[in-house]
Amino acid sequence: EPEVTQTPSHQVTQMGQEVILRCVPISNHLYFYWYRQILGQKVEFLVSFYNNEISEKSEIFDDQFSVERPDGSNFTLKIRSTKLEDSAMYFCASSVRGQETQYFGPGTRLLVL
């Protein structure tokens, strides 16, 4: 069964450093999403992406965040200058056009020191 993959599984970084989280969505999916989950909190939406542009973003997704689809398979989330409060699990998800069901990757656990 096809699945969403994410790398790395864990990332530890120093405050102020840039990080790039990578995702490979399911191959025939056209909509891509990033969510985050701070430890003990609910899953929160960050951004959605379709047709090579952002379709929707939340208040969390400020100027420190960016997304890119650099090639036909990868979908990346970049945090330019990490803060302590960026420590969280980051999930990538994808979906088929016209279907609300989203499939999640295993996540990247980001720890900012």
Added chain:
Amino acid sequence: RKEVEQDPGPFNVPEGATVAFNCTYSNSASQSFFWYRQDCRKEPKLLMSVYSSGNEDGRFTAQLNRASQYISLLIRDSKLSDSATYLCVVNKPGNTPLVFGKGTRLSVIA
């Protein structure tokens, strides 16, 4: 008011028990409803979609009451492997962001 509200639990039940979770949502424009399951430090996994007429998948039954903006999940004959956090999730029509509740934790005890 939170967009999606759930009783956080934990619900501690013996194997074989029947357990029910409830969820309310505030956005009347919500059109799609789901229950996801999340194991500790893992990704959310779709358990089942919830349809207006109610639907069943094996031991799991989901109900939706649009008038009350209320969703439920019933688990019959609980197994140890059902221990997880159950997330109530809604979204608006189309490929729109999912809105998650904080989840209800279930522990099934031998």
